[in-house]
Amino acid sequence: MGMAHRCGSIKQPILGTPSFESTAMLSANLPPWVFWTAIFTTALCITWIYTTSRSKLPLPPGPMKLPVVGSLFNMTARPWEACMELSKKYNSDIIHLKLAHTSVIVLSSFEATEALLEKRSSIYSDRPKSPMAGDLMGWNFLLAMMKYGDEWRTHRRLINQEFNVAASRKFRDAERIATHAFLRRLLNNPEGFLGHLNMMAGEVMVSAAYGIDALSVNGRYIALGKEATKSFSNAMVPGRYLVDFIPILKYVPEWFPGAQFKRTAREGRLLSQSLRDIPFAETKHKMASGSAKSCFTVNALRELESGCAYYQEYTVKNVAAMMYLGGADTTVSVLSTFILAMIANPDAQKKAQQEIDSVVGQGNLPDFDDEKAMPYVSALVKEALRWKNAGPFGAPHVLTVDDEYRGYHLPAGSLVFGNVWAILHDEIEYPDPYAFKPERFLLDGKLNPAVKDPQCAFGFGRRICPGRHMAISSIWITIVSLLATFDISKELGEDGCPIEPSYEYEDGILTSSIQMYDKTAIPGGSQSDSDDLYRYLVYLIAPHSDDDDDDDDISYFTQGIGLSSLIPRIVILAS
Numbered sequence: 233m234g235m236a237h238r239c240g241s242i243k244q245p246i247l248g249t250p251s252f253e254s255t256a257m258l259s260a261n262l263p264p265w266v267f268w269t270a271i272f273t274t275a276l277c278i279t280w281i282y283t284t285s286r287s288k289l290p291l292p293p294g295p296m297k298l299p300v301v302g303s304l305f306n307m308t309a310r311p312w313e314a315c316m317e318l319s320k321k322y323n324s325d326i327i328h329l330k331l332a333h334t335s336v337i338v339l340s341s342f343e344a345t346e347a348l349l350e351k352r353s354s355i356y357s358d359r360p361k362s363p364m365a366g367d368l369m370g371w372n373f374l375l376a377m378m379k380y381g382d383e384w385r386t387h388r389r390l391i392n393q394e395f396n397v398a399a400s401r402k403f404r405d406a407e408r409i410a411t412h413a414f415l416r417r418l419l420n421n422p423e424g425f426l427g428h429l430n431m432m433a434g435e436v437m438v439s440a441a442y443g444i445d446a447l448s449v450n451g452r453y454i455a456l457g458k459e460a461t462k463s464f465s466n467a468m469v470p471g472r473y474l475v476d477f478i479p480i481l482k483y484v485p486e487w488f489p490g491a492q493f494k495r496t497a498r499e500g501r502l503l504s505q506s507l508r509d510i511p512f513a514e515t516k517h518k519m520a521s522g523s524a525k526s527c528f529t530v531n532a533l534r535e536l537e538s539g540c541a542y543y544q545e546y547t548v549k550n551v552a553a554m555m556y557l558g559g560a561d562t563t564v565s566v567l568s569t570f571i572l573a574m575i576a577n578p579d580a581q582k583k584a585q586q587e588i589d590s591v592v593g594q595g596n597l598p599d600f601d602d603e604k605a606m607p608y609v610s611a612l613v614k615e616a617l618r619w620k621n622a623g624p625f626g627a628p629h630v631l632t633v634d635d636e637y638r639g640y641h642l643p644a645g646s647l648v649f650g651n652v653w654a655i656l657h658d659e660i661e662y663p664d665p666y667a668f669k670p671e672r673f674l675l676d677g678k679l680n681p682a683v684k685d686p687q688c689a690f691g692f693g694r695r696i697c698p699g700r701h702m703a704i705s706s707i708w709i710t711i712v713s714l715l716a717t718f719d720i721s722k723e724l725g726e727d728g729c730p731i732e733p734s735y736e737y738e739d740g741i742l743t744s745s746i747q748m749y750d751k752t753a754i755p756g757g758s759q760s761d762s763d764d765l766y767r768y769l770v771y772l773i774a775p776h777s778d779d780d781d782d783d784d785d786i787s788y789f790t791q792g793i794g795l796s797s798l799i800p801r802i803v804i805l806a807s
């Protein structure tokens with residue numbers, strides 16, 4: 233630092249543009265080339281001193297960095313796996329890469345993420361700029377995208393207030409109601425299980441954020457959230473859009489050959505604005521007419537009206553949209569992984585069901601109070617978070633100043649990833665890491681505190697997921713209720729033999745064991761093509777009341793039979 237400062241003070245007089253008079257005076261005594269050579273040599277020396285002082289320490293090990301592209305060729309569609317291999321190759325839990333001109337640091341152990349992302353969180357909590365998702369599609373209003381600073385702090389304070397451990401308990405009723413509705417739909421239409429999962433997670437988030445009963449608006453907000461999440465998630469896949477590496481491409485007009493990304497961005501912007509504005513406007517409308525239900529938006533706006541709030545109306549609007557975007561698909565990802573795990577591991581399923589039956593008795597539904605008496609189910613939830621975790625590469629953090637760790641130089645501006653996949657598949661911490669074994673978290677029938685909790689699935693440091701407490705309770709009640717009422721098994725083929733499911737996951741910032749969600753299970757659910765999307769958004773934006781809802785669609789959700797007739801376990805046909 234001292235060196236950089238000294239150089240700065242030398243720099244000014246020498247590199248500053250010399251005035252006409254001073255140049256004339258000098259050139260009167262010396263030939264001009266001597267003057268300019270002196271400037272050039274001094275500039276070179278300063279640059280050399282500056283760069284060598286920054287890189288006195290080596291960078292962490294990593295693959296070769298080619299001009300322009302850097303280590304881009306070492307990346308695959310699954311960067312978490314590629315980086316885990318690199319870590320093994322260099323025998324280092326910290327590696328350095330270059331993606332085009334961006335310095336990237338990947339941490340692959342509990343120890344390294346704790347030392348940097350947790351303990352030095354004040355300098356590892358920024359986010360990168362995102363030309364495609366942020367600037368062009370308009371997602372910059374999301375808390376997860378915000379630069380580390382006052383704006384982020386205000387938003388974060390508001391969401392923490394609503395989602396800390398104690399406050400999250402208030403969502404339990406909504407979680408239980410949505411779970412029971414999910415069971416009814418499942419009984420009615422087992423093949424549509426993925427659509428039902430989406431519906432359930434969406435219902436919880438829409439009701440927690442906006443106090444809107446998702447059924448009363450026909451699942452439209454859920455379908456909107458789904459489209460918006462898909463568009464956001466695609467835009468965030470590192471390397472998918474060239475504009476993220478060459479931001480000037482933002483200004484290319486849409487008609488320009490090859491500028492398809494600008495059209496994608498326009499559709500994305502429509503989605504981001506709709507997601508932020510439409511449900512919020514409906515809740516405000518309900519507040520004005522006196523029919524609003526207690527929820528995050530209503531409570532926060534009331535506090536604002538009382539004049540003693542530290543935030544503004546747009547903060548509430550942004551946070552509510554973030555809740556939906558952050559909470560729905562992530563929960564579905566974990567739950568669909570759980571279903572896959574149950575299909576592949578009938579023994580684990582049996583053990584969990586025996587535990588549930590022994591605590592609540594067969595024929596009864598478990599509730600949150602039963603959690604402590606069910607350590608195997610708790611272990612199973614942890615294993616579902618670990619086995620094929622929802623966000624295998626987490627979210628990028630940005631280092632704001634130069635840092636030093638274990639004798640390595642870590643340059644300011646680097647993207648820093650906690651490689652959650654590598655951490656949760658570490659062979660020492662989790663022997664036989666690719667097997668689904670809830671027992672690994674147990675000792676003598678109790679949760680074993682010596683085994684690391686897979687909490688890093690929710691990220692790190694000051695940016696850790698604020699919705700994690702709610703997410704875990706939502707996942708727990710769904711898993712325990714599903715196991716109490718259903719057997720999950722492989723679908724039988726025409727020859728009567730079980731069909732082996734595809735264990736392939738979609739690549740993206742979120743993993744999902746299912747290639748496509750079953751939109752047919754969401755009445756009015758949009759297909760992904762843009763015509764349908766526009767038709768859908770026009771319908772949402774057009775003024776309507778709850779009475780407009782199509783009765784057939786409503787009955788889709790409310791039909792089905794009472795919970796008591798669910799108790800004999802049935803088979804979910806999942807392939």
Ligand code: HEM
Pocket residue numbers: 375376377388391395554555556558559560562563566622623626627628689690691692693694695696697698699700702703704
């Ligand atoms: C199983 C469910 C979930 C998983 C696996 C998950 C995972 C994550 C991860 C990995 C991050 C990035 C953390 C980092 O940068 O280090 C994150 C951020 C975030 N999550 Fe979640 N999440 C889940 C559910 C939720 C829910 C229910 C909410 C609703 C409140 C939520 C809201 C957020 C927000 C607002 C952020 C951004 C935090 C920030 O940048 O300061 N998440 N989540």
